[in-house]
Amino acid sequence: MKFGARILKTGIAISLALFIAELFHSPSPSLAGISAIFAIQPSIYRSYRTILERAQGNVIGAIIAIVFGLYIGNDFILIGVASVLCVALLLQFKLENTVGLALVTLVIVMDSPGNDFLEIALIRFGTIMLGLVAAFIVNLIFIPPKYEVALFQQIYNTNNEIIKWIRLNLRHAADFPLLKKDMSWMQKQLTQIRNQYELYKEERTFLKRNSVSKARKIAIYRQMILCSQKAYELLKIQNRYENDYLQLEPTKQEVMRQQIDYLADKHEQLLLTYIDRVAIDAEYIEDHLAQDPKELMDLFLNEMKSDDPENNPDEYHLMRIIACVFAYQETLDYLEKLIHSFKIRHTDENKIDISVTDE
Template sequence: MKFGARILKTGIAISLALFIAQLCKSPSPALAGISAIFAIQPSIYRSYLTILERAQGNVIGAVIAILFGLYIGNDFILIGVASIICVALLLKLKLENTIGLAVVTLVIIMDSPGNGFLETALIRFGTIMLGLVAAFIVNLIFIPPKYEVTLYQQIYTTNSEIMKWIKLNLRHAADFPLLKKDMNWMQNQMSQIRNQYDLFKEERSFRKKEMLAKSRKIAIYRQMILCSQKAIDLLKIQHRYENDYLLLAPLKQEQIRQQIDYLTDKHEQLLLTYIDKVAVDVDYVEDHLAQDPKELMDLFINELKLDDETRELDEYHLMRIIASIFAYQETVDYLEKLIHSFKLRHQEDNQIDISVTEE
């Protein structure tokens, strides 16, 4: 685990919750600190949803605890029975994420002394809710997250690694054990990128102009992720059918290599164009395709027409190689359309201040 903003915010939230609880002269300020631990989230929007969910769960737990404490009893067996009822009700209401804190609330309230049970229970419930509010305040104010910056840097770093292996594999210079290890790393990175994309997409804008720009950026980042995934798929196919690729005539190998080199270079250039590291092409026409894939299709058809019984090349494998190149080209071409449209048509909000490396 990497030390980051969420860990720091958890510590700040606990301290703030304890401070506010002591300021309110709560007899059990530690309850506010415990509550704050459950409520810290990686984004403001998720924090807002969490405080609503946790509040509902806490109210349910508190109500069950108070009803048991006032009318049935609060010995250890009854606390267990009340906990079962509480969990079952939360599952029925689809509030699974609140079970932990709700049961903690129930146990703490039912463990209140017999004299002045209701007053003590309400004070403890209020202290726990205080911790949720403190965590929300910390999420709202301290260390505002930079979702877009992190998302772009993760995409660029992962994409650079993918491009490196594709080019090495094309030139038969790849170390297979290391490539296999790196492909697992790439897939893990893609999972992290998708999680970061969800956080970026959930981030709310309040001005109409910002909302429009945000929706365009969401479409671009979604396509960036798809391009990277198609590049990984191409690398896997390339690696799996390398022997079939080597059985092609040298001229045909060169033709495939040139097409893939063109696509990887174009992909990297588009990522840099998005952050204004490469100038946008003002003469770009949206419906154009920069490189006609017809040559690759002709290569495949001509290979099928060859009447050579001694040929070892599997036509199905060649089809998989060509199809993966087409799929990659299609996603890169569409990314090009999105970025050029964003840069040329919406110049007021297309300035992206992002570095290609982590700060």
């Protein structure tokens, strides 16, 4: 775990919860701090959704605790029985994420002293709810991180690493132990990119014009991530079946190398086009998008056919490589359509202010 804004916000939320609890003269202000720990979230939307869910979970836990405390009892065995009942209800209402804090609420409320049980139980419940409110306030006050900027930069940096290794593999210059280590890093990066994409997608806009633009961007980023995944899969197939690639005649290797190089260059150019680092030629775009990729596939199949079966590489492995190349091309072609439509038809509201050099 890296030290970041969420860790800082957690500390501030705990302090604010304790302060508010002290302000209201709560006898157990630490309960508010505990509640705030459970409620802090990386975005305003998630914080809003969390406070609603956890409030429902806390109410269920508190009601069960009060009913048991008033009418059944609150010894350690009954606390366990009440906990089981609470979890069952939360699962029934699809509130699995609230189980932890709801059980904390239940145990604290049921553990209230016998005298004035109801009053103390309600005070403890209210103190826990103060912690949720404090965490939500902190998320509202603190400006959330720029998820779009972080998302694009992660995609761009990960793509650069993947494409670098694809080109090294094509020229038989890869250091395989280092490549294996980097492929593990790439896989982790792709997972982080998907998580960052979810945070960006959850961000809410208040103007209708911005919401339309945001919807287009979401579609583009989703396709960017798919393109990165296809490039990574191509790299894995390259590495796995390198010997089959080397068995091809030099001229046929060159055909494949040229096509993969073209796709890698195209991928880099599309990302730079999206952030307005590369200009768009509208006439070229329309002609280029009208090309039929079937002609290229026919060329590949003809080039890969060998008259000498003994020296021919494994056809299954060869087709795996070719299939990855064309899957990569297909996703890039669709990304190209999305980006060019975004840039040409909606120029006024779709300005992108992202730098690939910022950390």
